Amino acid sequence: MADRVLVIDEGTTSTRAMLFDASGNVLASAQAELTQGYPGPGLVEHDAAEIWDKVLETCRAVIAQAGDADGIAAIGITNQRETVVFWDRETGEPLAPAIVWQDRRTADICRRLKEDGEEPGVRALSGLLLDPYFSGSKIGWALEHWPQLREAGTRLAIGTVESYLVHRLTGGLHISDATNASRTALMAIGSGGWDDGLCDLFRVPRRLLPEIVDSAGRFGETLPELFGRAIPICGLAGDQQAASIGQRCLTPGDTKATYGTGAFVLTHTGTTLPRSRHRLLGTVAWQLGGARSYALEGSVFVAGSLVKWLRDSLKLIESAAETEGLARSVTDNGGCYLVPALSGLGAPHWEPGAQGVIAGLGFATSRAHVVRAALESMAHQTYDLKAAFAADGFDWTTLRIDGGMAANDWIAQDLADMLDVPVERPAFIETTAVGAAMLAGLGCGLFGKLDEAATMRGAVDEFQPAANATLRDTRLAGWRKAVTAAIG
Numbered sequence: 463m464a465d466r467v468l469v470i471d472e473g474t475t476s477t478r479a480m481l482f483d484a485s486g487n488v489l490a491s492a493q494a495e496l497t498q499g500y501p502g503p504g505l506v507e508h509d510a511a512e513i514w515d516k517v518l519e520t521c522r523a524v525i526a527q528a529g530d531a532d533g534i535a536a537i538g539i540t541n542q543r544e545t546v547v548f549w550d551r552e553t554g555e556p557l558a559p560a561i562v563w564q565d566r567r568t569a570d571i572c573r574r575l576k577e578d579g580e581e582p583g584v585r586a587l588s589g590l591l592l593d594p595y596f597s598g599s600k601i602g603w604a605l606e607h608w609p610q611l612r613e614a615g616t617r618l619a620i621g622t623v624e625s626y627l628v629h630r631l632t633g634g635l636h637i638s639d640a641t642n643a644s645r646t647a648l649m650a651i652g653s654g655g656w657d658d659g660l661c662d663l664f665r666v667p668r669r670l671l672p673e674i675v676d677s678a679g680r681f682g683e684t685l686p687e688l689f690g691r692a693i694p695i696c697g698l699a700g701d702q703q704a705a706s707i708g709q710r711c712l713t714p715g716d717t718k719a720t721y722g723t724g725a726f727v728l729t730h731t732g733t734t735l736p737r738s739r740h741r742l743l744g745t746v747a748w749q750l751g752g753a754r755s756y757a758l759e760g761s762v763f764v765a766g767s768l769v770k771w772l773r774d775s776l777k778l779i780e781s782a783a784e785t786e787g788l789a790r791s792v793t794d795n796g797g798c799y800l801v802p803a804l805s806g807l808g809a810p811h812w813e814p815g816a817q818g819v820i821a822g823l824g825f826a827t828s829r830a831h832v833v834r835a836a837l838e839s840m841a842h843q844t845y846d847l848k849a850a851f852a853a854d855g856f857d858w859t860t861l862r863i864d865g866g867m868a869a870n871d872w873i874a875q876d877l878a879d880m881l882d883v884p885v886e887r888p889a890f891i892e893t894t895a896v897g898a899a900m901l902a903g904l905g906c907g908l909f910g911k912l913d914e915a916a917t918m919r920g921a922v923d924e925f926q927p928a929a930n931a932t933l934r935d936t937r938l939a940g941w942r943k944a945v946t947a948a949i950g
């Protein structure tokens with residue numbers, strides 16, 4: 463009997479494929495790095511053809527490790543959200559670069575809409591804010607500036623990354639799951655459908671958009687020639703929602719933070735549509751049987767990408783893992799604070815024009831101090847979110863962490879110390895993939911309910927808070943001063 467799940471985790475920096483059994487054990491895995499295109503200031507692009515190639519490559523590598531595809535009951539797809547792909551619905555070939563979530567090219571469009579008083583309406587309908595982060599303004603910009611999209615006429619299809627992958631895997635299906643659709647600023651979060659007013663505001667013709675579907679179900683089958691047999695696609699979710707599910711955040715108040723390229727904190731709010739008064743986002747946690755569960759989200763744009771920048775641009779470190787030893791090698795930050803506003807500031811500030819700052823430098827500042835300040839900025843940014851969540855009525859009692867950066871024990875302990883709550887980290891840190899496996903398992907009938915799949919999360923390590931309030935206050939004062947400078 464086929465009882466395994468193949469997960470495609472298409473992140474910002476890499477594509478991963480993993481084969482799970484129903485207990486959450488990983489039987490095979492493969493990973494391929496993705497090229498990051500930075501064609502100009504504030505611009506971030508991916509080549510969707512490369513994404514597709516790497517999905518095929520990693521899935522085939524996993525199937526080869528397993529022997530064949532016979533034991534695979536279903537595929538689950540999870541993806542970097544908000545990134546938009548433009549493709550030819552007949553050939554599946556991309557018609558333009560994919561505009562990545564980090565891209566700021568539509569900052570002026572969003573600023574103008576804000577000045578025109580459009581933000582309250584956008585917030586009420588979509589749960590989001592007017593910021594270049596979300597897909598709607600990116601799509602409107604592309605349709606205006608890339609003539610080949612207009613010339614493609616009815617052949618043009620638009621969607622987020624999971625939508626593109628489903629189209630290519632099935633040879634034509636054009637769908638998007640509700641978690642991804644809820645990140646476009648084109649979906650009415652309450653009704654779960656594309657909203658005409660929002661589509662008009664961002665100049666996006668509704669006919670170009672996919673059909674919005676559940677996060678689990680039998681959506682379609684892969685073309686048999688791709689993997690040796692047709693495999694049903696049964697789970698779809700944006701990576702942050704998938705991580706939240708994989709962290710077993712299934713009860714209102716459960717909170718996770720994923721430290722990957724960016725850092726994204728989601729508190730589950732159940733079937734209650736969250737309305738933030740503190741610049742957090744309302745988002746769909748999952749949709750099953752047409753019914754939506756929701757989450758409140760704080761999105762931080764720079765997390766692991768800061769470590770990458772220290773390594774690749776500043777050449778301050780040779781590897782991401784080296785940061786842990788460097789942070790431990792000094793007793794404190796030496797008065798140095800780093801605000802990683804390298805692509806503006808996200809929640810709770812939402813300042814697209816903010817710029818990165820390294821403050822408090824002196825002759826005594828060492829490389830280790832700067833690296834420590836960079837790692838400390840994760841807890842500082844998360845602290846700002848914690849305050850906003852608490853003010854919205856969701857005070858965290860525990861924080862469940864994951865993502866590539868969460869492998870760093872120093873960061874995990876610093877989070878516990880600064881947030882003053884226990885931090886839980888699963889032994890298997892790829893919770894995004896676990897969440898996608900849970901959804902796919904549910905969609906193909908391996909599980910009857912999401913709760914039944916939750917054992918896939920496995921064992922966790924705990925980090926207990928151990929810092930005193932004076933230390934926290936000193937750090938937060940230094941951080942706030944630096945944030946003011948970053949916002950200018």
Ligand SMILES: Nc1ncnc2c1ncn2[C@@H]1O[C@H](COP(=O)(O)OP(=O)(O)O)[C@@H](O)[C@H]1O
Nearest residue numbers: 473474475722723766767769782783866867870
């Ligand atoms: N030990 C570590 N300490 C600090 N940062 C790390 C460590 N290991 C990985 N990272 C960072 O984590 C990021 C990768 O996380 P990952 O979850 O794979 O990202 P994504 O899914 O966004 O592509 C990289 O940006 C890397 O710099």
Ligand SMILES: O=P(O)(O)OC[C@H](O)CO
Nearest residue numbers: 473474542543722723724
């Ligand atoms: O690539 P990640 O894991 O940092 O996730 C990106 C987010 O989905 C952007 O919203």
